[in-house]
Amino acid sequence: MFTKIPTVLKSEEIIDKMFRRAKKVEVGYSKNRLAMEKNLSIAKIYTARDVSVTTLRKYVKSFPYINKLHPFYRSLLDILIDKNMYKKSLSSVNWAANRIESLASKYASKIKGVGKVEDALKFRRQFYGRAASILKDIRKELDYLNHARDVIRKLPDVRVDLPTIVIAGYPNVGKSELVARISSAKPEIASYPFTTKGIVLGHYEDSNVRVQVIDTPGLLDRPIEERNNIERQGILALRYLANLIVFLLDPSETCGYTMEEQERLLEEIKRDFHVPVLEVENKVDLKNSESSRLKISARSGDGVDALMSEILSLLNDDKEDSES
Ligand SMILES: Nc1nc2c(ncn2[C@@H]2O[C@H](COP(=O)(O)OP(=O)(O)OP(=O)(O)O)[C@@H](O)[C@H]2O)c(=O)[nH]1
Ligand SMILES: [Mg+2]
Known part of the structure; x- marks a missing residue:
């Protein structure tokens, strides 16, 4: 661009x-x-x-x-x-x-x-x-x-015109696995000024819509308090891009973080971003919790279709809101 x-x-x-x-x-x-x-x-x-x-x-x-x-x-x-x-x-x-x-x-x-x-x-x-x-x-x-x-x-070359979902959650909860599963083509990596890892851009496509899917390794994967002001603002810039944040939790805790820590990050993101957040529990094949959240296994693909319909419906609501 x-x-x-x-x-x-x-x-x-x-x-x-x-x-x-x-x-x-x-x-x-x-x-x-x-x-x-x-x-x-x-x-x-x-x-x-x-x-x-x-x-x-x-x-x-x-x-x-x-x-x-x-x-x-x-x-x-x-x-x-x-x-x-x-x-x-x-x-x-x-x-x-x-x-x-x-x-x-x-x-x-x-x-x-x-x-x-x-x-x-x-x-x-x-x-x-x-x-x-x-x-x-x-x-x-x-x-x-x-x-x-x-x-x-060096600014990331994103599509600002497409409906966009940003995937958040602690390291190892399965963000990349989910992006790979729902993206039609091989995701591209774009540099982002506040992470050495770069953001990953994928696209979900069906006959009606094209959705940009952004994985944010190193950005939305730890408490924002741990960031300095400049980093924080740089991360918060994502709110202008995201129509929806999909927050992945890992109840099996095989990611190395407790549910308590993960929930805390979730609350923080809900508080700071002012963007609708969809809460999703991953790795149901390892652990199926009692919660009423959407449950998927990014690895086996279980629940991913239902997740996609939920995402598309929320994006659609968002579009109607901004048009009315
Ligand atoms: N059993 C199981 N393992 C999963 C599932 N989804 C992801 N994993 C595994 O969890 C590990 C981490 O997955 P990633 O997709 O790399 O996690 P991530 O959130 O992208 O991690 P970072 O990039 O470090 O932030 C990998 O070994 C995956 O294969 C799942 O649904 N079930
Ligand atoms: Mg990853």
């Missing part, structure tokens, strides 16, 4: 590129040395302008407006980059492009009026000096944009 943002050159690199291209410019031979030098100087100035201005404007155009992004991405970027610096950088780059453009016109018309070859050369050099110094002035801003590019490109 964000892969089209180009690498941002350093200001020295743009200056080099600008001079390299201007140097190659030639004009047709003319017996009138003055006319020829004037044409040549103007042509070089325009080339230098085109190279630098096109480069800068391409950056301004390809970086997203953070405020127009989906709230999921917006909330992640709020934590990951300095929004003021980001905006300031883009507007400085835009300013530099405009400034170089108007200087080019100004110097071209000065050169048109000169009567001596040396004056044409002098104005050409003056333009070069000023354009280069404008580019040097935005060195920090260009560097910042390049940093922002690296951050933005």
Whole structure:
């Protein structure tokens, strides 16, 4: 989704590129040395302008407006980059492009009026000096944009337009096994800024709907209290994506966590996310509890069809709620 943002050159690199291209410019031979030098100087100035201005404007155009992004991405970027610096950088780059453009016109018309070859050369050099110094002035801003590019490109490439379920629960309760069972294709892994493991994206598909299924190893699998503020916000960003959280419990406790611990995490997620939570007990083949929760075995597939119909019906309610 964000892969089209180009690498941002350093200001020295743009200056080099600008001079390299201007140097190659030639004009047709003319017996009138003055006319020829004037044409040549103007042509070089325009080339230098085109190279630098096109480069800068391409950056301004390809970086997203953070405020127009989906709230999921917006909330992640709020934590990951300095929004003021980001905006300031883009507007400085835009300013530099405009400034170089108007200087080019100004110097071209000065050169048109000169009567001596040396004056044409002098104005050409003056333009070069000023354009280069404008580019040097935005060195920090260009560097910042390049940093922002690296951050933005690492954002998980999710489908914000699809109904989405997020699978939560302690490690080893069977989240991955469930995602693999209900996903039509092999799930993909996308990086997520607050976990080294990455999130897993699968899709459930039948003839009527397509649902995005997100497994969150390392994110929704331990008490949120154990997280620092930034991590917590990063995890909570998932609420903008999830239409439904499916919380898996393992009553057999073979996952290594007691039901008491698991219930505590469940309560915490219900409290913090403000997203409907479907509670599901997994591994019924090992232990069938007394509770009234939905029960499945992700391993054998028992109860998974019933779970899917429940999920689809809840997603449908959610859709009707948001439409009414
Ligand atoms: N008996 C039984 N074992 C299961 C079931 N579902 C998952 N398991 C097993 O439980 C173990 C953990 O399953 P995973 O799907 O990797 O668990 P997870 O929640 O994704 O774990 P993390 O990725 O570490 O958070 C694996 O050995 C699974 O084969 C089930 O329904 N019954
Ligand atoms: Mg897993």
